[in-house]
Each structure stands twice: as structure tokens, then as C-alpha cells.
Amino acid sequence: MERYDLLYRLYGNFDADAVREAQDFVDLLPPLDSAVALSHWQEVDDELSEKKDRIRRGFPNGDRYAELAARATRDQAFTALDLFTKYGRAVNALVLDVDETLRSAGRTDNEIPREVLHLLTEFHETDVPIVICTGQTLENVKGFAIQGLGNELVHSGDVSIVYEAGTGVFTPGHRSNTKRLLYETLDDSVQSVFASVRGRVIRDLPEGLRGCVHLQGNEFNVTLKPNFETGSDDAARVIDDSLVYMLDLLGEAVTDDADGPTWTRAYYAARDPEIEGVLADRDERPDPDTTVPDAVVETLDRVTVAYYQADAAELSAVDLNKAAGVEAALDVLGVDDPFVLVMGDSKSDLDVMRWAASGDRGIAAAPDHSSPGVLDHVRQTDSLVFDRGDAASMLRTAYALNLLVD
Known part of the structure; x- marks a missing residue:
């Protein structure tokens, strides 16, 4: 005591x-x-x-x-001490989502607050590596990272960028390991599925989606984003339509059988209540008793379909996610026994949070507007939920934890 x-x-x-x-x-x-x-x-x-x-x-x-x-405030310091009592470890790496976590259009005009940027430099000065973990393209992330943190810090050898939700890892200052393209490790059969979908996704857009969505410029993932304000009714409509369209494209890429789209819809509806809800709302939910052939299941088991209401419809490889990217980044950074602070708001961030929890590799925090699965996980672990736009409060808590451990 x-x-x-x-x-x-x-x-x-x-x-x-x-x-x-x-x-x-x-x-x-x-x-x-x-x-x-x-x-x-x-x-x-x-x-x-x-x-x-x-x-x-x-x-x-x-x-x-x-x-x-x-x-740290009084509450932040006592939260840090509770974490020290529970884990007895300092945070030795930060794993940070960007959009709606470090920055939030709701409170900060979609810029990372100056306070947050300064706290990141404070962690850097205490030799805590920083892993930026995002669904954005590498060029986008490099731009804001250098602008916000400075070229010297970004190229210090202690910063890594996991981009496009885990398809690649960029760690300046590490020679041959500076850029690792994780999708190159996938089987040819999986790569061919993505090549087929990516090659058709814009070319074959149905009339109702033309001019309404765009393909996010990823190297491997296939992500459709709305040409409307995220969260708006128009964005919700076109993303729902995009989800169904991409499910059908995937079905046609996986098999030549005419039932491919039906099998793909049935497979993902059975595994994701949100996808099932979109299909049901459109009266396009396949019969729950639909039998999907084993050969099709084997391929679909390797593909993740993610639905972000009024924000994005995305196809990615199961073996390529933020958790895999974080592991690769920490390996390059030389963090052999990680105890990380994971901060994020979406389903893709949940993969990293679960990875950290499963091996006592760290703690998870999330803004209060996060997806339900993320909030459930965070509340069931250490209840590290912070207000929208206030990532600084969680960084201060982690900084206080490290002061208590040292």
C-alpha cells in the first residue's frame, strides 16, 4: 500500500x-x-x-x-498504479491507430492534437518505440507522421508504420527490413482471389454505385469508401450496397460455379451479425441452411470481409491483419518481450487487442465511440475507455505507469 x-x-x-x-x-x-x-x-x-x-x-x-x-491527473495516476499492481510492467511500445483514435473529426478538426504529438515525443525520449497501426496507405501515414512528429523522430529507428491494416510494415532506419510486404507471403491461390476482385471492383461497378464510392489506394486490401460524408445516410446506403457487391465479386473469384455469390453471402452472414443484418434488410439473406462446399469454405476461411457502417466495405486476407503487422514491426524494432499499449476503435484494432491479451503482451484502450466489440473487450479487461478526441488522457496514464515501474 x-x-x-x-x-x-x-x-x-x-x-x-x-x-x-x-x-x-x-x-x-x-x-x-x-x-x-x-x-x-x-x-x-x-x-x-x-x-x-x-x-x-x-x-x-x-x-x-x-x-x-x-x-498525470490524480485519476490518471491512480489508474496507472492499479495497472502497475495488476501487471507489474512498464509499457515498452505504443501501438496506435490514427483515425478516430489519435485524431477525431468530432473534436479536433481531424488533426492530431498538439498535446498528443508532444506526449509521443516524450515516450520516444524515454526509449519507448512507437508503432503507428492504420488502414491508410503508407504515403498518407508517412506524410502526417513526418509533419506531426518530425523527420528526425520518424527516421530514428524507433518508429514503425503498419499500413493498410497489416499488408505492409515500414520501419525507417533498418536497412533491408525497412519495408516488409507481408502479402507476398500468401499462397498464390489467395493472391489470385484478391487480384481478381481488385481488377473488377471499379471496372464492373453497378450503375447505382458509380460516382458514389472509390477504391482506397491499398497495395493489397480491397476497400470501397463512400464519396459522401462518413456516417451520413448516403454513405450508409452506398456502403451497404458495396458490401453486397463485393461479396458477390468474391464468390465469382473463388469458384466458377454460378452459386458462388450465394455461397459467399451465406458463409459471411453466418459469421458476422452485421453482414447478416445488411443482407436481411435488403431481403437478400440466403437460406440459413445453405450448404457451402468444403473447397469454397477452405478458401473463404482465408479471406476476411469487414463491414464498417457508413464508412467502408473491405476485403482482406485473414493472415494479414493489424496483429500480424504489429508482430512484424516489433520484431524489426527489437521488442522481444512486448508489453504494449494498444489504442484503437475498430474491428481491425480488436485483432491487436486480442493478440495482446492472449499472451499478456499488453493493455488495450479505446475512445468511447468505438465499435461495440472493441468497447466490450476494453471494458472486460481494464476499462480503459477515454472520451472522443482525448487520446492524450490515455497516453498520460501509460506515461504515469512507466514512472511508477521505473
């Missing part, structure tokens, strides 16, 4: 909020080209040093508790 008692004393006897606010001011509002602004910044920095010194003098291992006050 000693650590709990020390935290109670830290947040009860010292003005930790003032310390944290001063630290944020110093970190996020650096000196400007103004004598007045520079003078004010220096005053705050001096006051911060004095406040931290008072905490250092009041605690054994005072540096730790001064940094805790400067980096």
Missing part, C-alpha cells in the same frame, strides 16, 4: 494541478519571438522548477513523484 499512500499524499498535500498546468504551458507554448511572451514563459518555467523541487524534497525518489504531478 505504500505507493498508494504516497499518491494520496502527492495529490492531497501538493497543488499537482498547478504543476501539470505549468508543465503543459512550458511544453506546448514554447518561447515566441516576443520579449513579453519570452519573459512570461520564463516566469512560468521558473515557477514550475520551484514547485517540482518542493515535491522532490517531500518524497523518497522525489524525481518520480515530481514528474507524476507534472504529467
